[in-house]
Amino acid sequence: MNNKVLLQLENNQVHQDLASIRNLMERSSKFLSLSGLSGVLAGVYALIGAYVAYGVIYPFRQASYVQRGEIDDLLIIEKLLLVAVLVLVASVTTGFVLSLRKARRTGQKFWGASSKALLFNMIVPLFAGGLLILIFIWREYFGIVAPAALIFYGLALVGAGNYTYKGVQYLGINEILLGLVAAAYPGYGLWLWAIGFGVLHIIYGSVMYFKFDR
Amino acid sequence: MSIPFDKLDKAFENRVRLQIMSILVVNERYDFNSLKDLLGVTDGNLASHLKGLEKEEYILVNKSFLGRKPNTNYEATEKGKQAFKAHLDALEALIKQQKIS
Numbered sequence: 282m283n284n285k286v287l288l289q290l291e292n293n294q295v296h297q298d299l300a301s302i303r304n305l306m307e308r309s310s311k312f313l314s315l316s317g318l319s320g321v322l323a324g325v326y327a328l329i330g331a332y333v334a335y336g337v338i339y340p341f342r343q344a345s346y347v348q349r350g351e352i353d354d355l356l357i358i359e360k361l362l363l364v365a366v367l368v369l370v371a372s373v374t375t376g377f378v379l380s381l382r383k384a385r386r387t388g389q390k391f392w393g394a395s396s397k398a399l400l401f402n403m404i405v406p407l408f409a410g411g412l413l414i415l416i417f418i419w420r421e422y423f424g425i426v427a428p429a430a431l432i433f434y435g436l437a438l439v440g441a442g443n444y445t446y447k448g449v450q451y452l453g454i455n456e457i458l459l460g461l462v463a464a465a466y467p468g469y470g471l472w473l474w475a476i477g478f479g480v481l482h483i484i485y486g487s488v489m490y491f492k493f494d495r
Numbered sequence: 496m497s498i499p500f501d502k503l504d505k506a507f508e509n510r511v512r513l514q515i516m517s518i519l520v521v522n523e524r525y526d527f528n529s530l531k532d533l534l535g536v537t538d539g540n541l542a543s544h545l546k547g548l549e550k551e552e553y554i555l556v557n558k559s560f561l562g563r564k565p566n567t568n569y570e571a572t573e574k575g576k577q578a579f580k581a582h583l584d585a586l587e588a589l590i591k592q593q594k595i596s
Binding site: 301308 | 529
């Protein structure tokens with residue numbers, strides 16, 4: 282075998298080695314089965330939730346609203362919490378099922394080191410934020426709910442972005458910005474919440490879907 | 496024409512070892528089962544390559560228990576990271592040389 286042929290062979294080997302290194306560095310540290318479609322659906326659920334919440338807060342028959350006392354206010358909060366929990370459960374379930382399906386389709390493992398790291402990095406800020414919001418609701422600081430939800434969710438996404446597609450981090454930064462705007466303009470909480478959890482999810486979800494899912 | 500093959504690390508001659516190392520340089524720790532799933536190799540095969548890398552002092556082994564199940568974690572040593580980087584540099588040099596000739 283002359284030198285040229287040997288070199289050619291080695292070169293092929295080198296290229297394969299480099300390709301497998303690059304692939305493993307990415308796959309071992311990132312959860313790449315996150316489904317873009319589930320992001321779109323989560324956005325749709327959030328918009329439906331926001332629509333229902335709007336109806337709860339601003340009932341169509343204003344007359345009865347005037348007569349509401351304190352107990353009814355608590356009833357409103359309970360209804361809003363119920364809507365929020367339903368949206369959350371529906372979104373998480375959809376995300377879980379569709380990501381599991383994507384993992385199966387692409388032959389990747391769903392529950393591994395990367396998905397654990399992703400989950401852990403999201404759970405910490407989400408739990409902290411969720412508890413903080415519940416405490417503020419209990420103390421009747423309702424104005425804090427929308428900005429806190431957006432900001433803590435954004436922080437969770439920025440942290441999670443290290444363990445999945447980078448785009449998730451940009452989504453997180455936008456959620457944080459919206460949260461700050463919501464803090465400055467308390468009257469628009471529900472609108473900004475709808476933009477953050479609804480519209481942004483649909484936009485980012487579609488981008489991810491067209492970029493990675495198909 | 497000088498071929499810098501001699502700069503390639505013999506410890507990484509085997510693809511599986513190179514793959515293990517590339518996982519351990521980007522992750523602080525990685526456990527045995529996750530490595531196995533990702534690389535798609537058998538227990539015995541993976542264990543023997545891990546042993547080889549351990550002998551070179553390129554990786555550290557941490558054994559612990561998760562409940563009752565043994566859980567073995569691996570991490571790259573500084574020496575291992577440097578060896579990996581040197582190996583990549585050598586691969587890069589090889590490619591460059593190929594382009595020139």
